[in-house]
Amino acid sequence: MKVKTRELEGMLLDWMVWACAGGAVAYPKMQGQAFIRAWRGGSTKYLHPSTDWGQGGPIIDREHINLSAHQLPEEGWQAWPNYGMSDWYAEGPTALVAAMRCYVQSKLGNEVDVPEELR
Numbered sequence: 456m457k458v459k460t461r462e463l464e465g466m467l468l469d470w471m472v473w474a475c476a477g478g479a480v481a482y483p484k485m486q487g488q489a490f491i492r493a494w495r496g497g498s499t500k501y502l503h504p505s506t507d508w509g510q511g512g513p514i515i516d517r518e519h520i521n522l523s524a525h526q527l528p529e530e531g532w533q534a535w536p537n538y539g540m541s542d543w544y545a546e547g548p549t550a551l552v553a554a555m556r557c558y559v560q561s562k563l564g565n566e567v568d569v570p571e572e573l574r
Contacts, residue, residue, distance in 0.1 A: 456569050460560040461545060464505070464552065467569055472504045472555045475562040476514065505555045518561070520554045536561050 463471055504511035515522070519537035534557035535544035545560055547553030559567060 456571060457566050458569050460556055460563070460565050460567055463556055463559060463567070464547075467573055468505045468552065468555055468559070469503055470569065470573055471559045471563070471567055472511075472514065473502065475559055476504075505552050506549075508551065511551045511555055514558055515554050518558055520557050522550050522554060524550070 458467060460471075502510075504514060514520075521535050521537050523533045525531055525533065531546055531548045532550045532553040533544045533546050534550070534553035536557060543560070545553050545556035547556055
């Protein structure tokens with residue numbers, strides 16, 4: 456299933472971040488239903504980077520992702536990569552969601568394939 460990166464949230468966003476960070480290689484048994492069970496139980500590394508600063512923060516640091524709050528709090532956050540003259544950015548309701556969308560977009564583009572079992 457194709458999903459626009461700017462629309463990723465919750466488990467779909469965490470899955471894509473986890474996959475970009477090498478989760479499928481580091482945890483070969485963590486795919487499909489195993490990922491869903493671990494995500495809901497919160498027991499495995501890189502399962503909640505869009506809500507847990509302990510997991511998302513190191514990605515922001517490593518990838519040099521810039522963050523900026525919109526002027527009004529209800530407008531959320533923007534994030535953009537700190538390289539080249541990029542003219543794109545990601546947005547989200549929180550700094551972590553914006554940053555993780557930015558991370559996935561920088562690795563995989565504006566649309567991503569999400570496994571059917573994660574729908």
